[in-house]
Amino acid sequence: MADGMTDDDLQTLVLSYKGHQPEMSETEYETRVYANRSVSMDRIKYIGFDMDYTLVAYKSPEYEQLGYQLAVERLVSIGYPKEIQHIKYDPSFPVRGLFCDKVYGNLLKCDPFGNILSCFHGFTSYNSMKMRKFYPNKYVQPLDRRIEILYTLFHLPETYLFAALVDYFDNHPDYKRIEDGPDKDKGVKCGDVEISYWMIQQDVRRTVDWIHNEGKLKERTLHNLEKYVNRDKRLPKMLHQLRQTGRKVFLATNSGYEYTMRLLRYMLEFPELDEPGLGPLQWKSYFDYLITDANKPLFFTEGSMLREVDEDTHSLKLGVFTGVLQPGQVYSGGSSDAFCKYTGAHGKQILYVGDHIFGDVIKAKIEQAWRTFLVVPELTEETHVWESIQPLYQRQQNFEYILSLMNKKNDENVPSSGLPLPDLESIRKAIKEIVLKMEESYPRRLGSLLRCGSQLTYFANQVSRYADLYGSSCLCLMNYTPNHLFTAPHQLMAHEMPSQEKTNTSPEPRSGGGIHYPMMRKNMSTTRAMSIANHDVDEEDGPGAGVATSAL
Numbered sequence: 111m112a113d114g115m116t117d118d119d120l121q122t123l124v125l126s127y128k129g130h131q132p133e134m135s136e137t138e139y140e141t142r143v144y145a146n147r148s149v150s151m152d153r154i155k156y157i158g159f160d161m162d163y164t165l166v167a168y169k170s171p172e173y174e175q176l177g178y179q180l181a182v183e184r185l186v187s188i189g190y191p192k193e194i195q196h197i198k199y200d201p202s203f204p205v206r207g208l209f210c211d212k213v214y215g216n217l218l219k220c221d222p223f224g225n226i227l228s229c230f231h232g233f234t235s236y237n238s239m240k241m242r243k244f245y246p247n248k249y250v251q252p253l254d255r256r257i258e259i260l261y262t263l264f265h266l267p268e269t270y271l272f273a274a275l276v277d278y279f280d281n282h283p284d285y286k287r288i289e290d291g292p293d294k295d296k297g298v299k300c301g302d303v304e305i306s307y308w309m310i311q312q313d314v315r316r317t318v319d320w321i322h323n324e325g326k327l328k329e330r331t332l333h334n335l336e337k338y339v340n341r342d343k344r345l346p347k348m349l350h351q352l353r354q355t356g357r358k359v360f361l362a363t364n365s366g367y368e369y370t371m372r373l374l375r376y377m378l379e380f381p382e383l384d385e386p387g388l389g390p391l392q393w394k395s396y397f398d399y400l401i402t403d404a405n406k407p408l409f410f411t412e413g414s415m416l417r418e419v420d421e422d423t424h425s426l427k428l429g430v431f432t433g434v435l436q437p438g439q440v441y442s443g444g445s446s447d448a449f450c451k452y453t454g455a456h457g458k459q460i461l462y463v464g465d466h467i468f469g470d471v472i473k474a475k476i477e478q479a480w481r482t483f484l485v486v487p488e489l490t491e492e493t494h495v496w497e498s499i500q501p502l503y504q505r506q507q508n509f510e511y512i513l514s515l516m517n518k519k520n521d522e523n524v525p526s527s528g529l530p531l532p533d534l535e536s537i538r539k540a541i542k543e544i545v546l547k548m549e550e551s552y553p554r555r556l557g558s559l560l561r562c563g564s565q566l567t568y569f570a571n572q573v574s575r576y577a578d579l580y581g582s583s584c585l586c587l588m589n590y591t592p593n594h595l596f597t598a599p600h601q602l603m604a605h606e607m608p609s610q611e612k613t614n615t616s617p618e619p620r621s622g623g624g625i626h627y628p629m630m631r632k633n634m635s636t637t638r639a640m641s642i643a644n645h646d647v648d649e650e651d652g653p654g655a656g657v658a659t660s661a662l
Contacts, residue, residue, distance in 0.1 A: 139494075143579050143580070143590065143596060145596040146598055148595065149596045151593050151596070156357065156358045156359075156455045156461070158361070158463065159360070159463045159464070160464035162264075163466075163485065164465050164485050165584065166377055169337070170487075173339075174266045181318055183195070203270055204270045205219075205554050205558070207260065207569025207570075208259075211250065211307075212311045214295055215232070222571035224250050225249050226241060227562035232273050232277030232278075244295070259468075262467075272310065285305070288304065331373075332369070332373070335373075341376065345585065351592075358453070361374075362409065362462070363404060367424055379391065379392065400441065401449070402440060402442050404443065406470060407473040408445075413446070413448060416430060416443050419441065446480075447478075457478065458479060458481055460478075460480045467484060472572065482576060482578050488559050489580070492559060495558070502548050505544055506548075545563035
């Protein structure tokens with residue numbers, strides 16, 4: 111029947127259904143799964159989960175404050191001034207996805223191509239003129255060894271601690287910024303002692319690794335689970351429902367066995383959920399396969415030795431395991447290749463859910479072609495703010511449309527409405543003020559995780575490219591039927607848009623790809639994006655400065 115329908119009949123049918131769709135409530139925004147690529151769940155036979163910040167949702171800011179406090183104590187123990195213990199963690203400052211420039215000690219929010227959108231040195235925001243002193247083209251190479259990308263939620267206290275130390279040494283009366291020689295602007299000096307920003311970053315990075323691997327972070331967390339971990343009865347229900355559909359559910363976490371066992375006991379073992387006649391349900395019963403010490407992202411490439419865990423002694427059994435993975439047995443290490451070999455799973459049959467854009471999502475997608483679901487807890491906050499700033503966003507789009515007309519004012523093909531156009535400087539000033547208001551609408555000083563004005567961030571682009579699905583929590587999967595088809599927006603390239611514009615008079619962009627927010631029925635990647643660094647458009651750049659095409 112479908113192939114015999116006329117275009118008019120098809121449009122009438124679609125509009126009849128769209129017209130009866132109710133508006134989404136705020137609760138639905140928070141529980142929705144968003145699709146960058148269409149995923150048919152009836153083809154998914156295996157669903158894997160990371161643990162930290164995925165199955166286990168740590169309380170914010172309590173957990174970040176704990177990590178920050180332990181890191182400061184460790185730095186003092188290796189020689190840093192005791193005064194830094196008086197610097198309190200401020201959760202309103204950091205966002206993840208920033209570039210840390212180890213040479214100049216700056217935190218950069220960048221677009222997908224490395225163009226700098228905003229810059230902080232310590233807690234000081236640099237304007238465009240100041241920024242050009244360090245970055246003449248307002249650009250950095252994301253893969254440059256001087257750049258450390260702070261991808262994860264575990265990086266939030268690290269981001270704040272680095273900024274706090276830069277601010278501390280820059281403003282300490284005993285230290286002076288290095289103002290000449292090859293190390294100019296690359297650190298501070300006290301007498302004959304130099305402290306480079308690179309050294310500070312390396313110390314912070316090693317310290318954070320130490321508190322996670324050898325320090326007391328896990329011990330403190332386990333000692334007070336109610337304070338640091340969100341417990342939710344929906345989690346065991348979700349895992350049970352997934353297994354009831356016939357899918358294999360597996361755990362692949364970088365955490366060790368003991369920490370995993372104690373945390374998941376707390377998260378999954380609820381006496382009131384025990385099945386009558388079967389006794390209490392143990393945490394392991396919610397998984398078909400369990401892998402600890404996975405060592406991602408190495409797990410998705412060469413991997414490590416796959417060994418069995420002796421649950422009585424919490425130690426590893428002798429030798430490399432080479433048999434079929436057994437339900438209920440906990441394993442350590444291994445690789446995605448070994449997992450597929452010993453379970454019979456392959457590629458697009460597998461949906462892996464995690465919070466680490468690089469370790470969980472990018473490597474799983476590139477190396478194994480697994481389907482991916484990225485957990486973005488900030489999405490709840492982002493969508494609420496995004497809804498509130500829609501008038502600002504539309505106003506910016508309209509100004510950018512007018513600006514594009516002004517750049518073509520000598521073109522005979524430019525239509526004329528008879529209305530006078532504003533002057534260039536007033537438009538640029540208006541756009542700058544709008545972007546500033548949009549950034550200030552977000553509760554963190556560094557603004558949105560996903561955008562700066564109409565520009566998507568580097569992190570947002572990574573989500574768009576590598577996460578087939580994303581949502582604020584893995585629990586969002588509960589809101590869909592077992593064989594749900596997640597559909598992604600259609601994508602258009604720039605040369606395909608003019609034909610669409612003939613049927614749509616709205617000046618806002620209509621390109622595909624990129625992060626899409628629930629409040630906007632159209633995709634949000636922009637084709638008239640302003641490259642505005644720290645809300646400044648440089649006057650010396652001339653008319654139309656910063657106008658660029660963004661192809662995500």
